[in-house]
Every structure is written in structure tokens, then in C-alpha cells.
Amino acid sequence: MMAQVLPAARRYGIAVVTVALFGLLAATTDGFLSQANFRNILDQQSALLIAASFATITMIAGGFDISAASVFVVAPLFALQVENATGSAGLALVVGVAVGLVVGVANGLVVTALKVNSFIATLATSFMVFGAGFLISDRSVLRASTDAYPAIARTRWWGITTGAWIAAGVVAVAWILLSRTRFGRHVYAVGGNAEAARLAGVHVARVKTVAFALAGAAAGLAGVVSSSRTLSALPSDDFSFVFGVIAAVVVGGTSIAGGEGAVWRTIAGAFFIALMINGFNLHQVDPIWQRVIQGAVILAAVSIDSWTQRRPT
Amino acid sequence: MKHAEALVSVRNASKRFGATQALEDVSVDFETGRVHGLVGENGAGKSTLCKIVLGVHAPDAGSIWLEDSPLRLLSPAEGAALGLVGVAQELSLLPAMSVVDNVVLGTEEHWGPFVSERANRRRVEALIDEHGLEVPIDARAGSLSVADQQKVEILRALGRRSRLVVLDEPTARLASHEAAELLDTVRRLAERGVAVVYISHFLNEVLSVADTVTVMRDGRIVRTGPARLESHASLVEGMTGRQIGEVFPPKPPAPADDAPVVLRVDGLSSTGAEFADVSLQIRAGEIVGLAGLVGAGRSEVAHAVYGSLAVASGSVEVCGHRLSGSVDDALAKGVSLIPESRRDQGLMARRPVRDNTTLPYLRRFAGRLGIRASREQEAASEACDDVGVRAESMLTPVAALSGGNQQKVLFARAVLGEPQLLIADEPTRGVDVGSKRAIYEALNRMARSGCAVLLVSSELEEVIGTCHRALVMRRGRIVAEHEGGDMTETSLLAAAFGPGDGTARGRSQEPAAAAGEPR
Known part of the structure; x- marks a missing residue:
């Protein structure tokens, strides 16, 4: 009995729990089942989903990238400087993504060539990137000078913001990349057993570097989308964005040890957390208690992961 | 000292x-002062039996007695407190700590909160x-040879006034001396009055060291x-229920003299001292078999040919392509x-x-939208059928398969x-006799x-039983080549040990019927 239930529960647990939470909120909470509420949730989650879907790939490849927060904060500062100088939102978008890509490639090279532990490597690059943000912005808030920049994420197609559409597109790309391509298989192989991957002809360092690079670019895009939503960007050294990203990945059930996970898991994890917070807000739960409960949920998810790994299969 | 008294x-x-x-209606006595x-075979229940005695698992039915009183252990710690200790196959030493610290770990002499080094x-x-x-008691455990580490483990067990010591494959990673x-x-341990339980796939070792032997199969005790x-043969028969000769299928015919040379290795030298x-x-x-002692450089040669180990000089050609x-x-x-x-x-x-x-072959299934799942699935399941992988489905994680089936996945x-050249490095290690034959x-x-x-x-028996020709390596060099009837355990062993050291015992003579435990 347990032998069949356990793997299935483990496999789809987060999806089941997220749907259950949805049902619970729909049944008990006024104002939850409204189009406006859903659009809001989607729009609010867009930046996180963009960064988290590619952070999932990095984590499966056995890397732990915490530089996403710094890229998220700093890429839009570069983008807005370009926008202010040239008036081109398109160029700004490209620059924002490029900043993330450069940081990601640097992370990948430090991790693979210098063999620095990825947590430490990306912590170090984070400080450098945060610093660059203060320099490029001259420590002040940067605002969009054109209407085109806010339009990147705020335009509505069929009632849904372009920010959410971009997120959907990025998620789809990450999903296909991971589940349907050779690169995706190599990511799982590298994270699951790097030596075995090497002996099977996988270029371990290249795969890892590409994973970090893509995660950096995604974090840059997330930053641009977020600043487009809020019309401005502020230099800071705030790590909180990446904690949200990691929480979504881990609550979804992607293994911190690498080798296991999926993009759909991260989507489910992100929406689970988002629905939980939405429910709290609609029920007017004290935000301080929200944090406590959110922390407990993450702890529970990771505990379940480590517990199921210990079970004989 | 009283002998032959059942301790457990x-x-x-x-x-x-x-x-x-895992175990069915098993009754056995472990006696003081006896090995x-x-x-x-793997999965016969040896480890489970020992884990029950050590308190790692509780039996579903039946009872365990320590001398004359019933024993109900809830954890290995309880067992250890009673002097029932296991020395695991995987060593559990702390590599950064000294030998002394490792031996006394958990039972340090102390004065209040302070450890008394002296x-x-x-x-x-x-x-x-x-x-x-x-x-060497001041050395860091991690710097010792595997044999010395094993000794430290045993010292640790002895330091706890152990009465029963379980050794699970203690020589699996040791050189023969x-x-x-x-x-x-x-x-010596037994002479001191300890009851020793000795699990090993190396049957000659068991025969030379044990007083009593229990043969298990499918969770039951055969005798x-x-x-x-x-004898060696009687043990194999007991373990497998079949005769020893049935392990090796007949060899394929030897290639004709004009058969094309597939692999040509010329003057290959490693960057270090490996070969x-x-x-x-x-x-x-x-x-072609590549025989020799552990550490003779055989695996290194295999990896150098495959390109996963850099070489200093020499060339490798496959079908004329360098x-x-x-x-x-x-x-x-x-x-x-x-591997x-x-x-x-x-x-x-x-x-x-x-x-x-x-x-390694995903490129073959490339389609416009990534990997073509159905073609991949088909090819994988065909290859797995070909070598007899027994798995619930192609999507079962390999961890859920038995050791033999995992090995067959690598064969699949x-x-x-569809290689021109297959390099198989110890392909039957840790698989049971049935899977061996399939391999x-x-x-x-x-x-x-x-x-x-x-x-x-x-x-050696595997080399003799399956190969047309055998090359023997010693200290990084190929020192002998034997073909057909010239391949005997004596000729191969003599070459592996080199002149003047023909006395080494046992292990390499170990026939293929004794499956090595997976590590």
C-alpha cells in the first residue's frame, strides 16, 4: 500500500496541495474568486516566475545561485540609465537582460573553472553587483522617462498584463528546455552524478555555466519587468527577492542536492506561496504572522524532501 | 575459556x-570465541540477519536471546551498550581526526567537560x-590505507568491550596481503573470546577463517x-542451488587471424605513475581480459583508451581512426x-x-521540438530487453532496481x-550469480x-572463463600475455605478482561465483 501511495504522493504532492488550497480559499474566502484578484496574483508573480523557472534549472544542475537578487535589483538600474539616455525601451530591455547574462556567465566560470562552491561564489558576486548598482545609479531612484518602458509589463492583452505574458513565455521556454531537450537531460545528469555524466560524454562545466548564464539573464529580465510595473528602480542591497525564488523552487520539491526537480514544480510552489499570502491578505492576517507561517511552510517542504529521500525506494 | 557457548x-x-x-524463519547461534x-548471494538475507542482531531492525516474528535472556533492541545504540557491534563495509571514520580520537569517539575519558588526551x-x-x-595512533584517519582504517574500526569495536562483532565484507577493498x-x-579477536560474525563473498577467506559456516539463500538458512x-564448491552450490560450471556460458569462437584489428594501442603512458x-x-x-592486482593500473588504461584520463604519450586507434x-x-x-x-x-x-x-546517444532522437520521446522510449526499452533488464517500466528510477539489473542498464x-569496442571494467562486481551469467x-x-x-x-576465473586472451598488468605495465589453454590461475597469478612472490594467498584466486558486494 505505502509502496504505491508514497511515490505518487511525493511525485504530485505539491500540485495536489496547491489545488486543495485553491479550493479551500474559493470556498471560504470572499473576494478570492474574482477575475481582478487572479489577474493581480498573476501580475504580482510575474517577476518571480521568470527568475524561478531558470533558477530551477541551475538547482537541478547542482548549483545554488543567490545572485538573482542582486541582478534583479541592478539590471533595471542599467536598463533605466540606457532608457533615460536613449529613450529606447527596447534597448533598455536588452541591456537589462545582458547585465544578468554577464553576471550569470561570470558565476558559471567561477564555479566551474575555479571550483568555488556556488553558494559562496554567487554570494561574492552579489556584493559586487549590488555595489555596481549604487555606482550606476549614483545612489538615487531612477524613473522611466518614456511611456514605452512602463508599457513593457503594463500593457494589457485580453485583460492580462504583458508582464504576466512574458512570465508565461519564459516559463514555457524553461519547461521545454528542461524536459524535452538534450541540454535538459544533461542538466539532470550533471546534478545527479557529475562523474557519470562526464563518462557519458556530457560536458559538465559547459552545462553548468550555461545554466548559471540563463538564470542570470532570467533574473535580469525579471528585474526589468518588475521596474516596468513600478515605473522605477531603486539601488539597494536587498537579498529578499532570491529568497522568494528559492522558496518557490524548494517548496515545489526540486531537490537542493541537485539531480531532481521540474519547472512545473516551481510554478506550483510559487502559486502555493502566492495563494497562501493572498488568502492571508483577504483574511487580514497580520503580515508579521504571515512571515512566520511562510517560514514554517518552507521548513516543512524541505523536511518532507529529505525524509522521502531517506526512504528506501 | 569456555568455548562453543551461544552468546546470541x-x-x-x-x-x-x-x-x-528478507528473512524467513531463521534460527542460528553465534558462539563466544568462534568465527x-x-x-x-546478494539479497540472501545476511545483512538483514545481522541488523536484527545489532538492533538496526526489529524482527517481525521470532525472538533473539542474549545468553539466557530475551533481547529486545530498539536501536543500534542499545545493542552497542550490550557489546554487540557492527563494523560496516563502508567505513565510518572521521577522516580529519586522529586515530586515537576515532577509537575513543563517544567514550572519551574526561574530567568534567574536559577531554583527557593522555x-x-x-x-x-x-x-x-x-x-x-x-x-600509527597520531596519524589522521583519512591519511591511512584502507587496511589500517579497517583496523581502526576494529579497535573502536574492541575498545567498547564488544562481545559480538559483525564484520560485513571487511576485505572488499583490501589488497591481498x-x-x-x-x-x-x-x-585473534575470536581467541579473545569475542563472537565474530564474518560476512564475505570471498569464500576462500570464509573457509580459512571461520569455525562455523551458515549458508543462506532467499532469506532462509540452507545449512x-x-x-x-x-568446500568452495559446496558453498557455491548451497548459495545458488546450482553447480559452479554453469556460471560461464560457452565462449564465442575466437576471431580468425585475418579478422580486422579494432583497437590498436601504441606506447600509451599516463601523466603520472599509473601506467x-x-x-x-x-x-x-x-x-581480451586485462588481469592484475588492485592498483596495477588496469582501470587507468581503460579510462585512457576511452579518453576520460589524460595521457602523456602514445596513441589509441579504433578501426584505423586515431x-x-x-x-x-x-x-x-x-x-x-x-565503468x-x-x-x-x-x-x-x-x-x-x-x-x-x-x-550518451540523445542526439539520435533529436527532433524539431527537442527529444522525440516515443522513439527514445522505444530504443531504450529495446536495448534493455536485449540484455534482460528487469524493471517495472522505462520510467522507474534505477535506484529501485537490484544491483544486477542496475549493471544491466549500463550494458543496455x-x-x-552499437560500439566497435566495448570496455567493461569489473562488470560483474556486486551482482548475483544469475545476473552474472546474463552479463x-x-x-x-x-x-x-x-x-x-x-x-x-x-x-581470474572470470578472465579464464570468458576471454580468448588475457593480458596481465603489474605496476603499470603489461607483463604477460596468455592465450587459450595457457590461461590458468597459476600462470596469471604468477605474472600478476611477479617473480619471487608466488605465495600470496587467496583473493585473486577467488572464482567468479563469489559475487562482490556493491560499494
Whole structure:
């Protein structure tokens, strides 16, 4: 009995729990089942989903990238400087993504060539990137000078913001990349057993570097989308964005040890957390208690992961 | 000292894990001052039986007695407190700590919160004197040889006034002279009045060290009796229920003299001291064994040919094409490698059978929208059927398969590659006799289809039973070549040990019927 239930529960647990939470909120909470509420949730989650879907790939490849927060904060500062100088939102978008890509490639090279532990490597690059943000912005808030920049994420197609559409597109790309391509298989192989991957002809360092690079670019895009939503960007050294990203990945059930996970898991994890917070807000739960409960949920998810790994299969 | 007194008795014990009946109605006595050998194939229940005695598992039915009182252990710590100790196959030392610290770990002499270094030292020195187990006590455990580490583990067990010590495959990672030394230690342990349970796949070791032998099969005890009444053949028969000769299928016909040379290695030398000036050729359809002692450089040669180990000089040609020395290139030119350790070098344990089988050859299934799942699935399941992988589905994680089936997944991967040259490094290590035969058959089939096979093996009987020709390595060089009837255990062993050291015992003579435990 347990032998069949356990793997299935483990496999789809987060999806089941997220749907259950949805049902619970729909049944008990006024104002939850409204189009406006859903659009809001989607729009609010867009930046996180963009960064988290590619952070999932990095984590499966056995890397732990915490530089996403710094890229998220700093890429839009570069983008807005370009926008202010040239008036081109398109160029700004490209620059924002490029900043993330450069940081990601640097992370990948430090991790693979210098063999620095990825947590430490990306912590170090984070400080450098945060610093660059203060320099490029001259420590002040940067605002969009054109209407085109806010339009990147705020335009509505069929009632849904372009920010959410971009997120959907990025998620789809990450999903296909991971589940349907050779690169995706190599990511799982590298994270699951790097030596075995090497002996099977996988270029371990290249795969890892590409994973970090893509995660950096995604974090840059997330930053641009977020600043487009809020019309401005502020230099800071705030790590909180990446904690949200990691929480979504881990609550979804992607293994911190690498080798296991999926993009759909991260989507489910992100929406689970988002629905939980939405429910709290609609029920007017004290935000301080929200944090406590959110922390407990993450702890529970990771505990379940480590517990199921210990079970004989 | 009183001999032959049951220290621990197991009565009618049964244990089930999910669908597997690991132990069924097992009764056995472990006696003070005796070495009790425990043999059986993988999954026969040896380890489960010992875990029940040590308190790792509780039996579902039956009882355990310590001397005359019933024993109900809830944890291994409780067992250890009563002097029932296991020395695991995987060592559990703290590599950064000294030998002294490792031996007294958890039972340090102390004065209040302060550890008394001097008292600990004295205690360990006394232990070493008493048992004659020489180890450098100030060395860091991680810097010792595996044999010395094993001694530290045993000292640790002795330091706890152990009454029963379970040794699970203690010599699996030792060179032969180290193994011989360990067997002496085991004997001494018994002479001190300890009940020793000795699990090993090396049957000659069991026969030489044990007083009593219990043969297990499928969770049951086949028989328990004095070791002097058993022979190698009788143990194999008891373990497997079949005769020893049935392990090896008939060899494929030897290749004709004009068969094309598939592999040509010329003057290959490693960048370090692993091997030097290695030259060899293998023809299409030929199975060549690479024999020698652990550490002779055989695996290194295999990896150098495959391109996963850099070389300083020399060349490797496959079917006339020179290899560039990268794994990619080797795969592209039709070379497959089945690495020595399937867990560390072969498989992604948590990934499905399908992904593990197709990993090096995904390019073949490329479609416009990524991998074509149905074609991949089909190819994987065909290759797995070909070598007889028994798995629920292609999407089952390989960790859920038995050791033999995991090994067959690696063979399926090789079959999928349709290689010109197959390099198999200890392909039957840690698999049971039934799976062994299937693996030999797979090797034969590859050879019959014209593939050249290089088989690296530590089991001489395996080399003799499956290969057309054997090369023997010693200290990084090929020192002998024997063909057909010239391949005997004596000729191969003599070459492996070199002149003046023909006395080494046992291990390499170990026939293939004794399966090595997975590590």
C-alpha cells in the first residue's frame, strides 16, 4: 500500500496541495474568486516566475545561485540609465537582460573553472553587483522617462498584463528546455552524478555555466519587468527577492542536492506561496504572522524532501 | 575459556520489507570465541540477519536471546551498550581526526567537560598492545590505507568491550596481503573470546577463517555446519542451488587471424605513475581480459583508451581512426565504457531507466521540438530487453532496481551505442550469480556481432572463463600475455605478482561465483 501511495504522493504532492488550497480559499474566502484578484496574483508573480523557472534549472544542475537578487535589483538600474539616455525601451530591455547574462556567465566560470562552491561564489558576486548598482545609479531612484518602458509589463492583452505574458513565455521556454531537450537531460545528469555524466560524454562545466548564464539573464529580465510595473528602480542591497525564488523552487520539491526537480514544480510552489499570502491578505492576517507561517511552510517542504529521500525506494 | 557457548541466539526470526521477504524463519547461534562465517548471494538475507542482531531492525516474528535472556533492541545504540557491534563495509571514520580520537569517539575519558588526551592515548595504546593491531595512533584517519582504517574500526569495536562483532565484507577493498593480515586479526579477536560474525563473498577467506559456516539463500538458512566440512564448491552450490560450471556460458569462437584489428594501442603512458608504455591490439569479435592486482593500473588504461584520463604519450586507434583523447570523440568513433563503479561513475540513481540508458546517444532522437520521446522510449526499452533488464517500466528510477539489473542498464546503454569496442571494467562486481551469467551472455553476444571487448577483471576465473586472451598488468605495465589453454590461475597469478612472490594467498584466486558486494 505505502509502496504505491508514497511515490505518487511525493511525485504530485505539491500540485495536489496547491489545488486543495485553491479550493479551500474559493470556498471560504470572499473576494478570492474574482477575475481582478487572479489577474493581480498573476501580475504580482510575474517577476518571480521568470527568475524561478531558470533558477530551477541551475538547482537541478547542482548549483545554488543567490545572485538573482542582486541582478534583479541592478539590471533595471542599467536598463533605466540606457532608457533615460536613449529613450529606447527596447534597448533598455536588452541591456537589462545582458547585465544578468554577464553576471550569470561570470558565476558559471567561477564555479566551474575555479571550483568555488556556488553558494559562496554567487554570494561574492552579489556584493559586487549590488555595489555596481549604487555606482550606476549614483545612489538615487531612477524613473522611466518614456511611456514605452512602463508599457513593457503594463500593457494589457485580453485583460492580462504583458508582464504576466512574458512570465508565461519564459516559463514555457524553461519547461521545454528542461524536459524535452538534450541540454535538459544533461542538466539532470550533471546534478545527479557529475562523474557519470562526464563518462557519458556530457560536458559538465559547459552545462553548468550555461545554466548559471540563463538564470542570470532570467533574473535580469525579471528585474526589468518588475521596474516596468513600478515605473522605477531603486539601488539597494536587498537579498529578499532570491529568497522568494528559492522558496518557490524548494517548496515545489526540486531537490537542493541537485539531480531532481521540474519547472512545473516551481510554478506550483510559487502559486502555493502566492495563494497562501493572498488568502492571508483577504483574511487580514497580520503580515508579521504571515512571515512566520511562510517560514514554517518552507521548513516543512524541505523536511518532507529529505525524509522521502531517506526512504528506501 | 569456555568455548562453543551461544552468546546470541536467533530463533525463528522473520522480517519483511514491503513485498520482499528478507528473512524467513531463521534460527542460528553465534558462539563466544568462534568465527561464524555467513555466506549467500546478494539479497540472501545476511545483512538483514545481522541488523536484527545489532538492533538496526526489529524482527517481525521470532525472538533473539542474549545468553539466557530475551533481547529486545530498539536501536543500534542499545545493542552497542550490550557489546554487540557492527563494523560496516563502508567505513565510518572521521577522516580529519586522529586515530586515537576515532577509537575513543563517544567514550572519551574526561574530567568534567574536559577531554583527557593522555588517558585516551593510554587506553588506545593498551588496546593496540593487547590485540597486536599496529597503527600509527597520531596519524589522521583519512591519511591511512584502507587496511589500517579497517583496523581502526576494529579497535573502536574492541575498545567498547564488544562481545559480538559483525564484520560485513571487511576485505572488499583490501589488497591481498592486507586481507591476509585482517584475517589474522579476526582469528585473534575470536581467541579473545569475542563472537565474530564474518560476512564475505570471498569464500576462500570464509573457509580459512571461520569455525562455523551458515549458508543462506532467499532469506532462509540452507545449512549451518563446521567450516572444515565445506568446500568452495559446496558453498557455491548451497548459495545458488546450482553447480559452479554453469556460471560461464560457452565462449564465442575466437576471431580468425585475418579478422580486422579494432583497437590498436601504441606506447600509451599516463601523466603520472599509473601506467607506462602500454601497447595492445584487439580484433573484431575478440574478448581480451586485462588481469592484475588492485592498483596495477588496469582501470587507468581503460579510462585512457576511452579518453576520460589524460595521457602523456602514445596513441589509441579504433578501426584505423586515431582517437583525440576526449570522451566525446571515443563515443563518436564507437567506443563504450562500462565503468568500475556503477554508483559513482555509471548511473544517475534517481533518474529513470530510460534517461540512464540513452544519455550518451540523445542526439539520435533529436527532433524539431527537442527529444522525440516515443522513439527514445522505444530504443531504450529495446536495448534493455536485449540484455534482460528487469524493471517495472522505462520510467522507474534505477535506484529501485537490484544491483544486477542496475549493471544491466549500463550494458543496455552500451548495446544502444552499437560500439566497435566495448570496455567493461569489473562488470560483474556486486551482482548475483544469475545476473552474472546474463552479463557474460551479453558480452558474448557483443563479441559475436563483431565488437571487440576489453574486460578488466580482478576475478581470474572470470578472465579464464570468458576471454580468448588475457593480458596481465603489474605496476603499470603489461607483463604477460596468455592465450587459450595457457590461461590458468597459476600462470596469471604468477605474472600478476611477479617473480619471487608466488605465495600470496587467496583473493585473486577467488572464482567468479563469489559475487562482490556493491560499494
